[in-house]
Amino acid sequence: MSEKEKKVDSEESPEIEIKEEELSQEEMMELYMESIGNVEEGKVIKGSVVKIGGKEAIIDVGLKSEGIIPLSEFKDPEALKVGDEIDVFLEETEDDEGFAVLSKQKADFLRVWDTIKSAYDDKMPLEGVITRRVRGGMIVEVLAVDAFLPGSQIDLHPVKDMDKLVGTTHEFRIIKLNWKRRNIVVSRRAVLEIEREEARTRLLKELEVGQVREGIVKNITDFGAFIDLGGVDGLLHITDMSWGRVIHPSELVAIGDKINTKVIGIDHQKMRVSLGLKQLTEYPWEKIEEKHPVESKVRGKVVSITDYGAFVELEKGVEGLVHISEMAWTRRIHHPSQVVAIGDIIDAVVLSIDKENERISLGLKQTMADPWETLEERFPVGSTISGKVRTLTNFGAFVEIEDGIDGLVHISDMSWTRRINHPSEVVKRGEKVEVVVLSIDRENRRISLGMKQTQEDPLENFSGSxxxxxxxxxxxxxxxxxxxxxxxxxxxxxxxxxxxxxxxxxxxxxxxxxxxxxxxxxxxxxxxxxxxxxxxxxxxxxxxxxxxxxxxxxxxxxxxxxxxxxxxxxxxxxxxxxxxxxxx
Missing domain, CATH: 2.40.50.140 (Nucleic acid-binding proteins)
Incomplete structure (x- = not known):
């Protein structure tokens, strides 16, 4: 340099001599441009930390003035110290206040842009760390750059507690990229779906009917539950959940449960798998005659009531029917609910077994004494008793002699002499009458009664006199x-x-x-x-x-x-x- 140059070698010249009054404006600009070398706006350059304030760091990039970068742009602000050399993005060499406009985030972004763009184009996953939770999702650090992970893209299933994922490392796929806004959107779900599809193909080749597989309950419907077997969803139909009665699948399983099921069917073309839970246990009707022999006394729970009877569960998968006619010996029952209620534990007697059709007939009245067995002792033939007229028919009147037991007074046994066209000519419903027991048919449960027999036969006296x-x-x-x-x-x-x-x-x-x-x-x-x-x-x-x-x-x-x-x-x-x- 000429004599106008500044001598800055401190070892040879302890004093720096500057003759600014001898430099023109053009010469000073020339010296400045030489000092910044090849620094251009819109490029990534090197900078040195000269000072760290409360929320900002002052960076010297060799320009006329330093630049200021917020500490929030640094991944680990606490680790930053004076003298660290860092990469920064030069947006402007000087702003209105005379400072260089710098960005650490943009520098980081530009440094890995090629890698990110290549991964986006090739649909290749990148490893990242979930750093924090934000509104609508989470922030993931990928190649030292922040990317947004939407909540819907975190997993294959909704995530209840996203905070537990902070600090965990996963593979992500870039699904959206905006250069101008430096915006990166990633998805973990996209990676999991690919893994699941690969696992599904692999699993379908391995699956065989009869295998027992562990799975997770993924969803529950009215007709069954879907089980994730590890890439393949199998349907556990409600009819295959239990040998017993199941009103809704939620009675046996809940979403998230880990259960073992048996593969009972595979449709490779439609990629459908049918599963069974009850098939893991023994078929309850296999030895039904040994467990519940005919005429044996059993105990069970009333699980259903219909107009014609009540169903009693003897064990899981085994139900017997107590027909309404088998509920009482003599009591008139209009509906089974008059005798039993759902949930009642009752004793009954096995009347018959139809193993092929999975049917058992039960009797409730058989657990009690039959009043017809001792009827002849209580109402001997020829004895005179009183009863109430319960029903009138064209052929006679039914008289109740005790609770639930009726006898028939035939129209021909109402009068010795009168010609009766209808019982209503002699008696009325609800009327109390005296009758004579004419006969008892215990096998067919019939009693013949007579009203005229309570009086002498007038023909006897007439013929005699x-x-x-x-x-x-x-x-x-x-x-x-x-x-x-x-x-x-x-x-x-x-x-x-x-x-x-x-x-x-x-x-x-x-x-x-x-x-x-x-x-x-x-x-x-x-x-x-x-x-x-x-x-x-x-x-x-x-x-x-x-x-x-x-x-x-x-x-x-x-x-x-x-x-x-x-x-x-x-x-x-x-x-x-x-x-x-x-x-x-």
């Missing part, structure tokens, strides 16, 4: 085509055949006779076995030697009630109608 040929009076009760039904003494009824009537010019008795009309008659037949009493009007007048025409006139001259044509009964289709009901 009235001889054949005896004259008597009778009142017309019914008009039939074959003759007349007449009422006699002691509530006895007799039959006057058409041929034994004396009135002429009639096709049916109703043409000449009326109800309640009193006739003179002669008893011509009494049969106690067939309960027949036959009388004759013609015989009465023949005995008196009265001609038929005179007999008709004499009969008409007697006081009689007016005929009641409107009250005539319908003709009977039978050729001959007995005047007295025969016993059943």
């Amino acid at each position: 009235n001889e054949i040929g005896l004259e008597m009076k009778g009142k017309v009760a019914e008009l039939l085509e074959q003759g007349l039904i007449v009422e006699l003494e002691d509530d006895v009824r007799g039959f006057v055949p058409f041929s034994h009537l004396i009135r002429e010019d009639m096709s049916v008795p109703a043409d000449k006779y009326g109800v309640d009309e009193e006739l003179d008659l002669v008893l011509i037949e009494v049969n106690r076995e067939s309960r027949r009493v036959v009388l004759s009007e013609k015989a009465f007048y023949q005995a008196k030697s009265v001609p038929a025409r005179d007999a008709v006139g004499e009969a008409r001259s007697r006081p009689k009630k007016r005929r009641e044509r409107k009250r005539l009964t319908k003709r009977d289709n039978e050729e001959e109608v007995p005047y007295q009901e025969e016993p059943d």
Whole structure:
């Protein structure tokens, strides 16, 4: 240099002599440009830490003035010390305040940009450390550069506690890159999906029906649970969870549970795997006859109730049905809920087993004494008892003699003499009556009762006190085509055949006779076995030697009630109608 140059060699010249007054402005600019050498804006240059303040570090990069970088741009601000040489990005050589504008982050970014861009283009994973949690995700340090990891890209499944991941190292894939904003977005999920797909292909080749595999419950639906076997999701259907009754899969498994399952089916084309949990245990119906023999007493839990009965769980996978008819010997049960409730522990007797169809019939009443076994002791045949009329039918009335036990009073056993068309003519529902036990059929559970048997048979007295040929009076009760039904003494009824009537010019008795009309008659037949009493009007007048025409006139001259044509009964289709009901 000329004499105008500054001498800065401190060893040869202890004093620095500067003759600024002798330098022109152009010369000073030339000296400055020589001092900064090849430093250009927008490039990464070397700098030295000259001072560290509260939140900033002052960096000397050999320019006219130093630059200021916030400590937040350093990965480890506490490790930074004066004299450290670092790489910085020169944005501007001088700002409005005269300082160089520097950036540590941009320098770091530019230093690894080629590597990051190459990894992004080639979809190659890079290793990184999760450093902290931020809103919406986490910050990952990749090649000393901060990248954003969205919460949805952390794992294959939602992560409940992201703070536990801070400080952990993983492989990440760059899914978004913005040069201008120096923005990097990474994904750990993308890496895991590739690993899972590779594992799935590998696992499907290894899987075989019958294998037992450990997996994690990934999801639960109404129809089952999905199990992650390590790359392949298998379906554990609700029907394969337990041999017993399962209302919802959540009763047995929860998301995140580790469970062992058995491979029961593989569809390589659709990449589907069917799993079973109950197949890990013995089939409960295998030795069902040995465990629960017919007629043995068992204990179980009521798990379901229907209109026709209750299902009782004897063990997992084994349920028996207690039909409503097998719940009580005599009690009238309209619905099983009157006897049992879901959750009840009950005793029952095994009635039958159908192993092929997995059915067991149970009886509840068989655990109690059968009241029909001792019914004859409590209600001997021939004994007179009282009961309440419970039901009326066309053929009789059912009388309850004790709780749940009814006997039938047939319509023919309601009266000795009256012709009963319907039981309601004699009794009413709810009425208390006295009856006689006629018979007991224990096998078919039937009791025959009689009401008329509580009274003496009037025909017995009638036949004993009235001889054949005896004259008597009778009142017309019914008009039939074959003759007349007449009422006699002691509530006895007799039959006057058409041929034994004396009135002429009639096709049916109703043409000449009326109800309640009193006739003179002669008893011509009494049969106690067939309960027949036959009388004759013609015989009465023949005995008196009265001609038929005179007999008709004499009969008409007697006081009689007016005929009641409107009250005539319908003709009977039978050729001959007995005047007295025969016993059943």
